[in-house]
Amino acid sequence: MQDQEPEDLAVHARGLRKAYRVRGTEVPAVDGLDLQVRRGEFFGVLGPNGSGKSTTVGMLTTRTTPTGGTATVAGHDVRRDPVRVRRSIGVVTQANTLDRAVTLAQNLELRCRVFGLDRRSARRRSADLLAQFGLADVADRLDDHVSGGQSKRAMIARAVVHRPDVLFLDEPTAAVDPQSRRDLWDLLRALHRDGQTVLLTTHHLEEAEALCDRVAVLDHGRVLACDTVAGIKRRSGADHVVEVGLAGTPDTALVQEGLRRIPGVRAVEVDLRSVRVHAVPRGAAGVGEAGAGEDGVGEDLVGDVLQALAVTGPGIRTVTSTPPSLENAFLNLTGRSYSA
Amino acid sequence: MTVLDTPDSRNSAPTRTNAVPVVLPERPAGRHAGWAVLTTMLGRDAWVLRGQLGPLALRAVLQPLAFTFGFAYVLPSIGWGAAGHGTGGSYSTVLVPGLVAITIAVQGISAVLSPLLMEMTYTQQIEDRALVPAPLWVLGVQKILSGAVQALVCGLVVFPVVLLVHAPGNRPHVHVADWPLLVVVLVLASLVAGCLGLLLGTVFEAVKVQYLFAAVVTPLTMLGCVYFPWSSLSVVPWLQWLTLLNPVVYMGEGLRAALTPQVPHLPVPVVLAVQVGLVAVLGFAACRSFVRRISR
Numbered sequence: 210m211q212d213q214e215p216e217d218l219a220v221h222a223r224g225l226r227k228a229y230r231v232r233g234t235e236v237p238a239v240d241g242l243d244l245q246v247r248r249g250e251f252f253g254v255l256g257p258n259g260s261g262k263s264t265t266v267g268m269l270t271t272r273t274t275p276t277g278g279t280a281t282v283a284g285h286d287v288r289r290d291p292v293r294v295r296r297s298i299g300v301v302t303q304a305n306t307l308d309r310a311v312t313l314a315q316n317l318e319l320r321c322r323v324f325g326l327d328r329r330s331a332r333r334r335s336a337d338l339l340a341q342f343g344l345a346d347v348a349d350r351l352d353d354h355v356s357g358g359q360s361k362r363a364m365i366a367r368a369v370v371h372r373p374d375v376l377f378l379d380e381p382t383a384a385v386d387p388q389s390r391r392d393l394w395d396l397l398r399a400l401h402r403d404g405q406t407v408l409l410t411t412h413h414l415e416e417a418e419a420l421c422d423r424v425a426v427l428d429h430g431r432v433l434a435c436d437t438v439a440g441i442k443r444r445s446g447a448d449h450v451v452e453v454g455l456a457g458t459p460d461t462a463l464v465q466e467g468l469r470r471i472p473g474v475r476a477v478e479v480d481l482r483s484v485r486v487h488a489v490p491r492g493a494a495g496v497g498e499a500g501a502g503e504d505g506v507g508e509d510l511v512g513d514v515l516q517a518l519a520v521t522g523p524g525i526r527t528v529t530s531t532p533p534s535l536e537n538a539f540l541n542l543t544g545r546s547y548s549a
Numbered sequence: 550m551t552v553l554d555t556p557d558s559r560n561s562a563p564t565r566t567n568a569v570p571v572v573l574p575e576r577p578a579g580r581h582a583g584w585a586v587l588t589t590m591l592g593r594d595a596w597v598l599r600g601q602l603g604p605l606a607l608r609a610v611l612q613p614l615a616f617t618f619g620f621a622y623v624l625p626s627i628g629w630g631a632a633g634h635g636t637g638g639s640y641s642t643v644l645v646p647g648l649v650a651i652t653i654a655v656q657g658i659s660a661v662l663s664p665l666l667m668e669m670t671y672t673q674q675i676e677d678r679a680l681v682p683a684p685l686w687v688l689g690v691q692k693i694l695s696g697a698v699q700a701l702v703c704g705l706v707v708f709p710v711v712l713l714v715h716a717p718g719n720r721p722h723v724h725v726a727d728w729p730l731l732v733v734v735l736v737l738a739s740l741v742a743g744c745l746g747l748l749l750g751t752v753f754e755a756v757k758v759q760y761l762f763a764a765v766v767t768p769l770t771m772l773g774c775v776y777f778p779w780s781s782l783s784v785v786p787w788l789q790w791l792t793l794l795n796p797v798v799y800m801g802e803g804l805r806a807a808l809t810p811q812v813p814h815l816p817v818p819v820v821l822a823v824q825v826g827l828v829a830v831l832g833f834a835a836c837r838s839f840v841r842r843i844s845r
Binding site for chain 1: 593674679681
């Protein structure tokens with residue numbers, strides 16, 4: 210009965226577990242992980258090093274055998290039907306696994322051939338993809354003679370030659386320079402726009418924020434939170450903080466009273482020449498259109514704060530608005546700071 | 550939904566505008582995936598080796614050349630040569646099949662072992678190979694076949710060398726009495742070597758490979774009836790029985806039957822049966838060990 214997968218789920222993990230025996234004791238790397246990635250989604254698995262991201266990807270891509278739980282990828286069980294799973298996925302590993310004895314083009318051609326294309330179609334498809342990925346000029350070079358960013362792009366191209374149902378990327382921008390990282394992001398967005406389901410692991414909060422529709426935050430092999438980036442920030446209880454620098458010393462009681470009337474305000478700190486307002490992040494309710502409303506929400510709160518202060522005085526000098534970041538969301542979720 | 554409403558628009562920050570619209574191809578109908586993997590990867594190995602034929606030949610020839618030079622030229626020239634007792638000819642007659650056999654064994658083992666260790670450690674390519682849309686044992690079979698082909702090529706390259714290098718008057722008496730037997734023996738020997746390579750490569754930890762040569766390759770050579778026919782060990786019966794555990798013995802004895810039938814050798818049916826058995830047992834064990842090794 211568990212074979213019945215909801216049609217729109219590209220990845221479905223239930224209680225997934227991997228424990229390693231270390232000197233006689235079982236050490237879980239992934240500890241009862243539940244995950245649902247919808248088709249067409251750009252999904253991020255976020256967590257610090259050692260949180261179980263790579264082990265999770267290892268199990269979903271059949272490279273690591275789970276010690277418990279179940280997982281299906283593109284409707285196929287990773288343990289019972291690993292070959293079908295591998296046929297349905299593309300994987301970009303953290304390490305550079307390009308075949309260094311053959312050219313980039315041959316790397317892609319070989320992959321096409323493995324997936325059953327004849328020589329001519331393989332050549333055409335490989336040239337086509339390399340051109341789309343901006344690698345036409347270096348197609349006939351060995352991996353040793355291209356940049357790190359180009360290698361990564363070639364690996365992504367190789368991973369999609371057979372149009373996989375799910376593309377797995379394990380820390381794709383871990384060792385590339387900032388400009389190449391931007392280029393890779395553009396490329397991944399383009400793939401996603403073309404309908405590619407993507408599951409990406411990263412320990413860069415910025416990367417998850419920039420790319421992902423939804424994010425699962427992992428720590429110690431468990432999912433701490435799974436939501437849109439905005440949703441995670443909201444649920445983590447991290448505050449939106451507005452700090453206002455004032456021209457003079459405010460009337461504490463008056464300011465407190467005025468500001469606390471603003472909906473969502475949790476705390477107001479009044480100093481000699483400044484006021485800090487901690488509020489529950491507003492809007493961003495529900496799922497989806499995460500970031501879109503984010504800035505508007507922030508301004509709403511700032512507007513309310515300024516309005517209240519305009520009534521109570523004194524004059525306003527500076528305003529700093531700090532919406533909750535994933536970083537303090539992580540801090541709130543785990544009780545410790547995010548050290549990637 | 551307008552273009553501006555795509556989920557990406559929120560990230561339109563300072564990205565370069567060189568983003569090409571990517572259009573992915575259709576999925577190929579992947580039937581016979583195991584076969585496609587096998588032939589593609591064999592083709593890949595052949596392509597890569599094509600550019601390395603010189604080094605491959607050199608690697609194959611150097612050791613046997615040194616041996617044959619030492620045993621068939623230097624020693625007889627200084628009057629210390631082994632006489633080739635009861636072999637009906639010079640000592641080089643004994644050496645030819647033995648050296649071809651050990652070349653096949655050593656080159657087959659290293660043809661599988663070296664790339665495998667590189668893939669599992671330095672290049673980590675195994676992480677990618679293991680994502681083929683086929684059962685993983687297919688990769689093991691491919692490695693065995695690839696190693697076997699290289700072993701066979703090396704054996705054939707060495708053949709003329711050991712045939713031609715000898716002291717005056719020490720010409721080996723080689724004549725192929727049974728061509729089909731020679732082909733079968735060479736092919737089986739090459740396959741056994743490939744299986745051995747995969748088994749050793751997956752059983753030994755990469756860091757312990759330095760022991761491999763001392764612990765495996767040297768005894769394989771010295772106790773492989775390379776420099777003497779198996780029958781001559783009858784004076785040390787316990788050793789004669791012990792050497793039957795060495796796969797190289799059957800390679801050499803098989804070649805003796807095909808190339809120098811006048812030299813006493815193990816019965817052909819025994820040689821063939823054992824070799825077929827070795828391919829089956831070692832091949833199975835090697836593929837199993839390989840799959841275990843690359844799975845986590």
